[in-house]
Amino acid sequence: MIELSNVSKTYGSGADAVHALRDVDLHIPEGSIHGVIGLSGAGKSTLIRCVNLLERPTGGSVTVNGQEMTRLDGQALNRARHRIGMIFQHFNLLTTRNVFDNVALPLELMGHNRASIKQRVLPLLKLVGLDDKVQQFPAQLSGGQKQRVAIARALASEPAVLLCDEATSALDPQTTGSILELLRDINRTLGITILLITHEMEVVKSICHRVGLISDGRLVEEAEVGDFFTAPETQLGREFLNDFLQLSPPQELVNRLEDAPDEHTHPVVRLTFSGDAVATPLISRLARECGVDVSILQAKVESIQERTLGLMIAELLGTQAQTQQAMRYLESHELKVEVLGHVQRDD
Numbered sequence: 001m002i003e004l005s006n007v008s009k010t011y012g013s014g015a016d017a018v019h020a021l022r023d024v025d026l027h028i029p030e031g032s033i034h035g036v037i038g039l040s041g042a043g044k045s046t047l048i049r050c051v052n053l054l055e056r057p058t059g060g061s062v063t064v065n066g067q068e069m070t071r072l073d074g075q076a077l078n079r080a081r082h083r084i085g086m087i088f089q090h091f092n093l094l095t096t097r098n099v100f101d102n103v104a105l106p107l108e109l110m111g112h113n114r115a116s117i118k119q120r121v122l123p124l125l126k127l128v129g130l131d132d133k134v135q136q137f138p139a140q141l142s143g144g145q146k147q148r149v150a151i152a153r154a155l156a157s158e159p160a161v162l163l164c165d166e167a168t169s170a171l172d173p174q175t176t177g178s179i180l181e182l183l184r185d186i187n188r189t190l191g192i193t194i195l196l197i198t199h200e201m202e203v204v205k206s207i208c209h210r211v212g213l214i215s216d217g218r219l220v221e222e223a224e225v226g227d228f229f230t231a232p233e234t235q236l237g238r239e240f241l242n243d244f245l246q247l248s249p250p251q252e253l254v255n256r257l258e259d260a261p262d263e264h265t266h267p268v269v270r271l272t273f274s275g276d277a278v279a280t281p282l283i284s285r286l287a288r289e290c291g292v293d294v295s296i297l298q299a300k301v302e303s304i305q306e307r308t309l310g311l312m313i314a315e316l317l318g319t320q321a322q323t324q325q326a327m328r329y330l331e332s333h334e335l336k337v338e339v340l341g342h343v344q345r346d347d
């Protein structure tokens, strides 16, 4: 369990002060995988580093595994950190140590003897699929293999919590997939709570249960992943979703869009639908019930965990009264309708 209460972090002071985190409240239940997403500079790294006190918050409290981290220092803080593993974007392996010795390092620091280290390290290397690379050095490994070593090292001290700081950002999509699968397995089999920060929606979609959106140091939105992908609450959330779905009108159309409707134009709309609406033949019904033709410009259906999300950009062709009625009809069937603008009719 991770609990952040009213956490703030300010770097510097006076005119040079940077408010990296502002009054962040976050509750991550035991055994869940929680993502925090945000643009560059939003405060993601600061947030995750405040959990194990690599950065000490300027205000508020951080509690991990029932222990208030912000009250600890010295030996007590070190002991608490053993229950919090962390992996990084650039793996942070020691280049002069082989795979075994990298994973052994935290156990050596905790004072374990060689026999107990061996007993712990070898099963971990098997768990991450590297039992044939025990003697290799980091330079002899691929990026994905290096991250597997880092994961084994993070698990060596039997943490209850694993922090992942952009852990797949340096990896290609296929390797990213295999590392995320490993993290999901670790969460399921070992019950480890995972907090990960990322700028990639794909990562959130693949493994997170809940997600928070951070902007300018504030947690501006927090939701179940299925809800976030089907109905983000903030403009920034919608922008992340649209970028992820790569669904924006063609530039040629954008150039022709006008703001105000009149009797010579028809609307271009973005429709978002989920749940029952995905399976309902609404477009053919629009033609029948509202007398409106629909010209589909782009469409996409995504599976987000157990939910289905549909997106479409379309021109609604009909009189002003008909297209207004069509939009009301769609909204009454729980589709989200955004009017992107209006284009001149050809007729």
Ligand SMILES: Nc1ncnc2c1ncn2[C@@H]1O[C@H](COP(=O)(O)OP(=O)(O)OP(=O)(O)O)[C@@H](O)[C@H]1O
Pocket: 011, 012, 018, 019, 020, 038, 039, 040, 041, 042, 043, 044, 045, 046, 047, 199
């Ligand atoms: N040690 C530091 N001293 C001063 N300012 C800092 C320090 N670390 C981070 N910042 C500032 O705090 C803000 C948040 O930075 P942070 O690294 O947490 O963002 P981020 O969301 O992780 O960005 P990125 O995705 O680019 O890594 C930024 O304005 C950054 O410049």
